[in-house]
Amino acid sequence: xxxxxxxxxxxxxxxxxxxxxxxxxxxxxxxxxxxxxxxxxxxxxxxxxxxxxxxxxxxxxxxxxxxxxxxxxxxxxxxxxxxxxxxxxxxxxxxxxxxxxxxxxxxxxxxxxxxxxxxxxxxxxxxxxxxxxxxxxxxxxxxxxxxxxxxxxxxxxxxxxxxxxxxxxxxxxxxxxxxxxxxxxxxxxxxxxxxxxxxxxxxxxxxxxxxxxxxxxxxxxxxxxxxxxxxxxxxxxxxxxxxxxxxxxxxxxxxxxxxxxxxxxxxxxxxxxxxxxxxxxxxxxxxxxxxxxxxxxxxxxxxxxxxxxxxxxxxxxxxxx
Amino acid sequence: xxxxxxxxxxxxxxxxxxxxxxxxxxxxxxxxxxxxxxxxxxxxxxxxxxxxxxxxxxxxxxxxxxxxxxxxxxxxxxxxxxxxxxxxxxxxxxxxxxxxxxxxxxxxxxxxxxxxxxxxxxxxxxxxxxxxxxxxxxxxxxxxxxxxxxxxxxxxxxxxxxxxxxxxxxxxxxxxxxxxxxxxxxxxxxxxxxxxxxxxxxxxxxxxxxxxxxxxxxxxxxxxxxxxxxxxxxxxxxxxxxxxxxxxxxxxxxxxxxxxxxxxxxxxxxxxxxxxxxxxxxxxxxxxxxxxxxxxxxxxxxxxxxxxxxxxxxxxxxxxxxxxxxxxxxxxxxxxxxxxxxxxxxxxxxxxxxxxxxxx
Numbered sequence: 099x100x101x102x103x104x105x106x107x108x109x110x111x112x113x114x115x116x117x118x119x120x121x122x123x124x125x126x127x128x129x130x131x132x133x134x135x136x137x138x139x140x141x142x143x144x145x146x147x148x149x150x151x152x153x154x155x156x157x158x159x160x161x162x163x164x165x166x167x168x169x170x171x172x173x174x175x176x177x178x179x180x181x182x183x184x185x186x187x188x189x190x191x192x193x194x195x196x197x198x199x200x201x202x203x204x205x206x207x208x209x210x211x212x213x214x215x216x217x218x219x220x221x222x223x224x225x226x227x228x229x230x231x232x233x234x235x236x237x238x239x240x241x242x243x244x245x246x247x248x249x250x251x252x253x254x255x256x257x258x259x260x261x262x263x264x265x266x267x268x269x270x271x272x273x274x275x276x277x278x279x280x281x282x283x284x285x286x287x288x289x290x291x292x293x294x295x296x297x298x299x300x301x302x303x304x305x306x307x308x309x310x311x312x313x314x315x316x317x318x319x320x321x322x323x324x325x326x327x328x329x330x331x332x333x334x335x336x337x338x339x340x341x342x343x344x345x346x347x348x349x350x351x352x353x354x355x356x357x358x359x360x361x362x363x364x365x366x367x368x369x370x371x372x373x374x375x376x377x378x379x380x381x382x383x384x385x386x387x388x389x390x391x392x393x394x395x396x397x398x399x400x401x402x403x404x405x406x407x408x409x410x411x412x413x414x415x416x417x418x419x
Numbered sequence: 420x421x422x423x424x425x426x427x428x429x430x431x432x433x434x435x436x437x438x439x440x441x442x443x444x445x446x447x448x449x450x451x452x453x454x455x456x457x458x459x460x461x462x463x464x465x466x467x468x469x470x471x472x473x474x475x476x477x478x479x480x481x482x483x484x485x486x487x488x489x490x491x492x493x494x495x496x497x498x499x500x501x502x503x504x505x506x507x508x509x510x511x512x513x514x515x516x517x518x519x520x521x522x523x524x525x526x527x528x529x530x531x532x533x534x535x536x537x538x539x540x541x542x543x544x545x546x547x548x549x550x551x552x553x554x555x556x557x558x559x560x561x562x563x564x565x566x567x568x569x570x571x572x573x574x575x576x577x578x579x580x581x582x583x584x585x586x587x588x589x590x591x592x593x594x595x596x597x598x599x600x601x602x603x604x605x606x607x608x609x610x611x612x613x614x615x616x617x618x619x620x621x622x623x624x625x626x627x628x629x630x631x632x633x634x635x636x637x638x639x640x641x642x643x644x645x646x647x648x649x650x651x652x653x654x655x656x657x658x659x660x661x662x663x664x665x666x667x668x669x670x671x672x673x674x675x676x677x678x679x680x681x682x683x684x685x686x687x688x689x690x691x692x693x694x695x696x697x698x699x700x701x702x703x704x705x706x707x708x709x710x711x712x713x714x715x716x717x718x719x720x721x722x723x724x725x726x727x728x729x730x731x732x733x734x735x736x737x738x739x740x741x742x743x744x745x746x747x748x749x750x751x752x753x754x755x756x757x758x759x760x761x762x763x764x765x766x767x768x769x770x771x772x773x774x775x776x777x778x779x
Binding site: 114116117120121124125128142210236237239240241242244245249251252255256262288291361365376377379380382387390391394395397398399403414 | 450486555571607608611612613615616617618619620621623624626627629671706710714717718733736737739742743746750752753756758760
């Protein structure tokens, strides 16, 4: 097992290298940089800009800039954000935590709903409820997350039940610890629901298909022929087998949630990685864009790795090399 | 040559006859065709010019069409609306004068197929009333008209983008699978890098390469190129896998034996065998392109005002105030969703029709 994980990590290195190169290339290809925007500001003298250019190392040729940045990354130093004037690492850590909070809540919501509903619709195939749900899941797959998020904001604004954006209230600092927790939860619930519904549709369909496929297997017929109670057959025999392949999905899910989360974050003004990268792209904050692209990719790759390891620990049939 | 033609024809026939049995797929196909026609004839179907501003009718609600007046049944008519509350954009109908909805009325000039100047619109009313069926936006522009013209942009970008990324994916996947070795390794690793960056992050990053202010044509091309750059990797992977197995088959060996060149074998013999899969995947990847285009435009990084696209028509909805006073500006989102549902249904139907593995 440990050997397998090590093997995977070693395989990740060229991939990560490629990602850093791509994200660096993207930013270098962009016309101008943050400082050339600053140069347009008459309040900032050209000496200051030259000084900053030196300070950020932007006066050196690009291979050196790239190597310096890469060397920094190894030491968890992602450079310095021009706009926020704090180290990129600090900024990203804070935002990644917010994004993870949002996506994991959404994923838990989606899985908690998809599992029982998927099993139910598979057991009662072609019932009215099944048909309604399958239409619903088709619809949620098709509705883009940003539209769903807009509808969520609309809902929040019309009913006033939820805040329309942000992660905390304005008076957050003045609240008691318990109220602080409630306040955070109150802000989290709607964006997480929007994101969760976005992922629910495909999950539901896959749970249902897998379950149906397992129900047709010969060993299920054997179990039934032995005279086992139908509940035992469903939960002891079909369910564990049907759920296995879903774990690989968890990894893909993380990817989808990350992309979807970007829109949810932007529309709900949630201070996460997606919002950060949009702001960074808009203001050409070089190191911030590279750092966030890199972090986004890391989260995705780790998600896939986690799914593989989970699958291996749960499913005894899978042997890891 | 003869055999080749027969094969293509039968694939098309197979798709159509299969789709007929798939109720939703069939409906979706017709809806998509209808939508495409509607955007092609946008000038004729839309009552107004999509750029025509109307300062006194900002955020005008959708008008009510009346069929019954005090004397009973009446030709469809509307009332003129006037602004009663300029802050909350509340409009009241002026019930003193009726405006009949006319058919084939003369209004602003547009170019049919981009060539023939024409000024006849399917329907309209006399000034000063405005037949805003789906309401108006901040500048008092007709949302229905913008929706039709915007559909032209959004749909064509997605279709062209899908097409381009598929050509790329087919060629890359074909080359990787056929040649194997380091070419395969390089192309697949490159695709992996692209796929391991979350889509929207990569989209934003790539968009950042280019300046924010470009002409509309440049932006249009830019979006197509960026979308296809992101889109090809997934397909190339699958095509590679299929090519790996196809290239060992006898007919490929035969072609090689008679001395056909590599590119000829790839294009003439190997890729056509991946055709049914390609058609299915093509249909199912249109939604992703529609979403990406509208998302970019929604974030004001894609198609720019005053040109309409389904995405940038939603930009105004980012303000909660606008959203609550004029919820009808969300309508383009509904169209995006319905179009995507249709492409998904169509793709499902085609898969049932063409892919033997999915036949029950």
